[in-house]
Amino acid sequence: MLTILIFSYFGGDKKQTLDNTLDISFEKTNYTIPASVWVMVKNFTASGVIINTCSDINILSSGDKISFTNDFCEDIEIKSGETHLISYAKEYSSFEKVGKYTLNSKVWDKEYFDQFELENKWTISKLFTWIIYAPIYNLVIFLIEIFKGSFGWATVCVTIIIRLLLLWPQHKMMLSQKKLQAIQPKIKKIQDDHKWDQQMIGMKMMDLYKNEKVNPVGSCWFLLIQMPILLVIYRIILWIQDPSNTYYLYEYSKSFLLTDISFWFYWLDLLAKWGIQWIVLAIIIATLQFFQIKLSLNQKDKENKASGVVLEKKANDDKYSQMMPDPEMMNKFMLYGMPAMVGVFTYSLFAWVWIYWGISTLFMLVQQIVVNKILKK
Helix, strand or coil, X not given: CHHHHHHHHHCCCCCCCCCCCEEEEECCCEEECCCCCEEEEEECCCCCEEEECXXXXXXXXXXXXXXXCCCCCCEEEECCCCEEEEECHHHHHHCCCCEEEEEEEEECCEEEEEEEEEECCCHHHHHHHHHHHHHXXXXXXXXXXXXXXXXXXXXXXXXXXXXXXXXXXXXXXHHHHHHHHHCHHHHHXXXXXXXXXXXXXXXXXXXXXXXXXXCCCCCCHHHHHHHHHHHHHHHHHHCCCCHHHHHHCCHHHCCCCHHHCECEECCEECCCCCCHHHXXXXXXXXXXXXXXXHHHCCCCCCCCCCCCCCCCCCCCCCHHHXXXXXXXXXXXXXXXXXXXXXXXXXHHCCHHHHHXXXXXXXXXXXXXXXXXXXXXX
């Protein structure tokens, strides 16, 4: 999250001085099928330039010029000091042959050349695409069609569907977390009784997990299931307007048009960010996250009033004890720091993110209440 924020606020191309030349090149040197090819035109001259996307810029495959549709051909004016990206995403069907593609452009008696290589996806990437990406993408498009182009309601529904599919694994993960918390005092005792003997601690811990029927990595495997799905949803929604994605459409959705999508969800533009509404929504999501985390921690002990402390660290002068992380500080960070980070992260991204994140958090909040009641019984 921090990396994304840093690049979002401080990233970007550095300005270059005018040197009376143009720079016409492909945005990348490598693409995979289906390819959303982009040509980047930078104007470093002192005056504007008009370029026709068909007559002034030629793309060749195996020495043969690629012909594009008439709708693609247009004149583009690029002012002095500006950079313009020409998208060939709608022409993705012209880039389905593996090999090298060459750019040849002539403007003001100067010629410009560049090249990129088009490759097939690797085997693992292909499997990931056709097993996970394509089905979820078609589900999103199907829901958009069902809701007559409403991108907002499609996002709501796909989030609910995904959460329902992950309901049981999420339930098992939460149970595992709470059981692991319950045996923390016993784990602490083993660590205190066998200081500096890591081998003995490991053996005793394994026996404890076996006797208590607790899987220490029970909450981790769910993340391995959930993370690819989250990344796919993020990629699909972020690039929902990319025409090359229609390459993955199933036959029943081949007639779908990207122009039919409405990105307004009541008063919100889902592809926009920043604004008063986003502040309110970020606060709501951060609050939901706070209560979900609070419920996931141990409840108050009426005797010692230890609120939300997973593991109580006894103060003493033992060096080994001082090396152990302070669980109370860790819990405070999880309880207050994580919701704050989630709020900032949500506010800095597109509006549709809070829809997915808010519904997901609400699901987990309700699940956590159910899990707590089950374990209390």
